[in-house]
Amino acid sequence: MSKTAQKALAEFICIAPVDQRLNPAVLMSGSFKLELFDDAFFSEAAIHLPNTISRASSKRKAEYFCGRYLAALALRHYGAEHFDVLADDKRCPQWPKGFIGSISHTDDFAACALAPSSELSALGIDCQAILSPAKAEKLWPKIIDRDEFNIIAASSVELNYGLSLCFSAKESIYKALYPFIRKFFGFSAAKLCAINPEQQYLEFDFAPELAALLGIKQTLKVYYHRDSDRILSYLSLTPQQFYSATI
Secondary structure, three states: OOHHHHHHHHHHEEEOOOEOOOOOOEEEEEEEOHHHOOOHHHHHOOOOOOHHHHOOOHHHHHHHHHHHHHHHHHHHHOOOOOOOOOEOOOOOEOOOOOEEEEEEEOOOEEEEEEEEOOOOOEEEEEEEEOOOHHHHHHHHHHHOOHHHHHHHHHOOOOHHHHHHHHHHHHHHHHHHHHHHHOOOOOHHHEEEEEEEOOOOEEEEEEOHHHHHHHOOOOOEEEEEEEEOOEEEEEEEEOOOOOOOOOO
């Protein structure tokens, strides 16, 4: 990549140092400026541009590029070079043999978590902007039920923050488990049963009929981090926690 291209790319996306808080997964993340996106970034950074994405809006192309660029950096951290992270017909990223990962983005931030599949069997991350109080009041019945609402209300977190946590955590659960279940399941499949703001995790009971397919018998513990006005949540399951008949 030329120095001019490197400079343009660095102005577009600011890459954070490798984050190992998700141990054993590593996290690559970065903030980006949509108005500085250039289609040429794909060829300059050797990121594969699928035909479906080439026809998409500039916003969609920028988000896709950031996710795959961070995935390439995460793979490089493990010594894996020049691998195109393609997607299947359900838009699930296809990782190289020996790895498991997850990608997420907001309008100006993207992240990729990656781990050796010998250490993790399922991994899902999600980043979300924190909902405003007004949006939380409007949206909560679509994301949680009354029991979950009461758990948030009884906790030390505000409704908009608690709802944002639930939304993000349920997305992380979906991303981690969908590749094995291979059928859509909604927010109601994961039911909030506890919030621990001190240790920054939420616990969910997973729908019994779906949990049985995967051999999951314990509650799902989703951890989270808050940076400024953004939440990053993640669910990881080790081989000892996850006995899927589909593997």
